Amino acid sequence: MKMENIHIEFKKIVLTMKKTFLKGIIPLLVFACAFQACVDELDQVNPNALTLGTFWQSTADLNTGLNAVYAAMRDEDILGILWDYTRTDIAVPFSHRSNATGNPIHDQTFDLSTNQVQNKWDACFLGVFRANQVIDAYDRLSPSNDETADLILAQARALRGYFYYTLHHSYNNGSVPIFRSVPKDFDEFQLTFSSSDEVQAFYREDLQFGLDNLPGTYNAWQADVGGGNLGRITGGFCEALIGKSFVNDNDFASAEVYLRNVMDNYTYELQDDLANCLTGQAEFNNESIYEINYSYDANPLGLDEQNLAQRISHSLNDGNQVQLTSWLTQKYRNERPDPADPANLVNRNIYDSSGDLIGVHENVVRMYSWRMANSLSSVDDRDTPMYGVEMAEYGREQMAATHARQYPNFIKKFTGWTTNNGGVGELEGPEYDNRSDINIPIMRLAEVYLLYAECMIEKGDLSEALRYINRIRKRSHLILLGSSSDPSAEFAGSATYYNDIDLDLTNGEEAVTLTNLMEHLRFTEKPLELALEGDRTIDLRRWGVWKQQLEYIAQFQYDAWHFRNNRMGKNPTRWRCFAMPAGVIPSYDSFADSEFIPDYAFRVPTNLQINGNRRTNEPFLRDHLIGSQNFIEDVHSYLPIPQDEINANLNWDQ
Template sequence: MKNIQIQFLKYILKMKKTLLTKIIPLALLAILFQACTDELDQVNPNALTLDTFWQNSGDLNAGLNTVYASLRDENVLGILWDYTRTDIAVPSSQRQNATGNPIYEQTFDLSTDQVQDRWDACFRGIFRANQVIDAYNNLESTFTTEEAQQTGTYILAQARALRGYFYYVLHSSYNQGSVPVFDTVPVEFEEFQISFSSAAEVKAFLIADLQFGMENLPATYNAWQEDAGTGNLGRVTGGFCEALIAKTYMNENDFGNAEPILKNLIDNYDYALVDDLAKCFTGIDEFNSESIFEINFSYDANPLGLEEQNLSQRIASFLNDGNRVHFTSWLTLKYRNEKPDELDPANLVNRNIYLANGDLDSIQENVLRMYSLRMANSVSSVDDRDTKMYGVEMAEYGRATTAAPHARQFPNFIKKFTSWNTNNGGIGEDESPDRDQRSDINIPIVRLAEVYLLYAECMLEKGDLTEALRYINRIRKRSHLNLLGNASVGEYSTATSTYMNDIDLDPSNGEEAVTIANLMEHLRFTEKPLELSLEDQRPIDLRRWGVWKEQLTYISQFEYDAYHFKNNAMGKSPTRWRNFIMPAGEEPSYDDPNLPPYAFRLPNNIQVNGNRRTKEPFLKDHLLGSQNFNEDLHSYLPVPQDEINSNLNWDQ
């Protein structure tokens, strides 16, 4: 009966998480309703039904908006949890020496919340997309004009492209790629009870959706504006579909199929690296030339405040004020050790010098930055004298009563996806009642820098060192870093760029010339994590390279010391306690004789060599996770318990 069908449809859009408690009662109701009289079968003429809603392209667009809304569920990207099972991040609880985080400790199973939540979020998007696709197929014959046909095609292509993306996330996250494939909206009970498709079948299905999107959508954001008019900024693009196809091949180390697609994206679209990495993450230049696809957010509130229906995102607040996630100590030191290019004028700054009482003494002009611009745009460090955060110098950040300071459990703040470049006196993310935990900063899913690094990997796989260096160096040059390789084949002038044919970029350690093998290592464990931290689906990379357990074991062996930072050399704010990390046994030092000394110390009752506290336990990362990690159990997420309970054929 029609009413029961509608109830099933509404029910599945609320997702499969409640199937266990509802599916049996609904089945019993269906049996009882078979004996209903004609009077009970009547449809309320004032009620919205399947037949009365899907009438025109306006209804299709309304349905399509719900598919885009599904992208705003933060579990799809998993920024706040998925990277804590890799070498990129740790949860805040670890910094407070707490245990029991199943994702971080690699003890998650089919009942873990995040395992269920991502599954639900993706299938919610899929079922909404299928609603639009089914309705389009029913209405297609009514689109008689060329304009109506084009509008309908755009809607269908977006729905299929987004469905392809949700299946991409599921295929790359769960059950070795094997998940159930729905190409239409299920209505009857048995239509929900489908067996899982093989990983190869899921891959073919999602690529077919993305191929259709690539062939029928404007290629870029600019093309959307030109082809379909203003007001379409933020819609999924043909370029995103092509990039996702390339990534699907890369995820299986299929470099032969991925390479020409990546090169086409580089050569035949109007993408270009922006000049400042901050433009990709802070809201100052959204939908820019580097962006291939980003999730669009705004401050506008949904009066109901329901889950992904909110137009804003909470990630910025959770990274800054909530401190839900921190970069690993290993990665933090990677950022700190990157060297700004001394020949590049962009690395020259004017630096304030303070007296011991905190008053300004003088300004040093045109001195070399302490830390790289890539670090400055990605992570904070309490001693960074050259980059302000929320309008104040790093050591002062945290004086405002609403802002968490640099401290033992917060030695560094992740700056990506936050508005750290705003000038608000060090308050941090906006905490006014109308904006609390709400940000309008867009979140990129794919940008050109990732395409460059994927293409560089393809070049290394085929033995083309020169071409790989070309694209790695383009990314390094954007952040004004020293470049790799031989200047004679480089793109940039040696007058303003330093080339180093030394893979660790530090000749004092003994030169080791750049080769295919060590550049691949550098790409995997320097360029990708530093450029794409929290962006590039690090679990997929560690899995496809076969180094996940090895890398967790490697970083878990290191011990760190945490120093106090008595920052009266930078301002009047109080000492920041145990927030500057160093490898155990090493002491902070600076080579610039023009810099006044910093006061690094620790409690008087814990003194080693005058000021060092040894083996800070809160900074030893992934110790349990490295021990617990099992390739078969943890490289993919398992099928969630609710799916097993509700789908009688899940294992058929």
């Protein structure tokens, strides 16, 4: 190659690297940068400007740098709630629900140039670079007997461990470059990719350092270090993530040790109400092992994170950019509340066919479970208000979307649906900028329980597995699994137990087995409890069922029914907003008080073959038909190396 061509290629590489490097290497100095003139007489040095040589001089500087690492955690592409779950059995994008095509993540046609592939990589490595700045500065300062500085180092390493955990489980079969310090010249950027085992050992070492040197919980931070420390990464999270990483390797014996310790030797406990974990009304509670802290405050550093709020809440409610799959929606609808649990008893208004209130039916069992109520809306849910109004009424306010057409449901997780604002929806106005200050959990105790239950199933201890699964189910007031005579039956006498894992009340003699309990954990408990949480991509990949599961849910077809809401004509009909399996007529005969839930809320045809008010076999309600056909295990189970990295790193394939 000619020298001038080599020079041009080198310049392109450097320019490409600059996008990631400059954001990571100088985040704290951006407000101090001065433009240098191209002529000698204007080439002046600002004596007040911060430089790498003048800034990293104290523990206060380290803490400022650490704040920038936490700020990097707020990038929504790291968790990928608004897109990564749409390539699994959990969710579909709004574009699919409106019958549009061409979403590369959902269609399994993404490649190294897809925006989300690049954005997640950039977000994680931005966090790595910022953490390395703090770690390098600590090493240069070598502070002695400085507990504050030591805690800063432990946080930076724990956060770096999390970024590398995410990279390892997201990209290139776990093989990515390991940056142990901030690159200082071009050659130090040209790292060969470390093996998956090397990356795993690296992030586990960082997490172990955090486990050994950080307060265990949020409460411990407050008590041992002082107020104002809520939201900092904890030793408990480090230990839980190490345990989870062993589950991801199917090393259940090693995982058990860490998960058991998280459950027994910290102060974590399930919240009585799942909404406390997901709606911002009880942030940093005792179920939260780690959550990303968001607020409406402006960022004083003037970095990319100008607004410290998140846009997930508005995207799920007002924008409705993500829907749960029809398969998962039906699973939520089929969960049965425990009739023996007083928390499931409600008073329900009774209306006549004209929509006039004619009475109240007292102490009737809820139509749908509390777990569904905290996760998903349904237009016919008579018992759970959303933003202060009955769900069939939701959408009358001008700013609120309605259950209609491509909006058969709303995801309620990570939104303020518990707010009583007359059905307005998420906060609107220029001051909110379509953003929210609701914290987003990365890990909570319920996930640890389910990880531990999987370890117990693999070990053959079904009673222990049922104990922790049922604790989660009891929190949502569901009928419990197994038998009340089982040694694990903690709630015998105060709860109803299914006698078999198939959830069939008529077949009480079938025993709980390893096979059906594992299937239930994988395809009922985990997706229903952890929808949009818990790294579903990792689970489907390690179970070896990703394509099989997409093909399974893609086979089902659905009808979309019009709904005349529960005030029977007083409000507009919700057009094509209620999904049911094809050929199934909506009916409430299975409910104890079915006579008070009239089927005529739906426009039921007299002839199922000819019906102008009902669309049969709605293609926009069918799940992952294209994606299930396109999915190739070796191509799509991990994200590819982004194009920018290939352009910038001369050794990416060495």
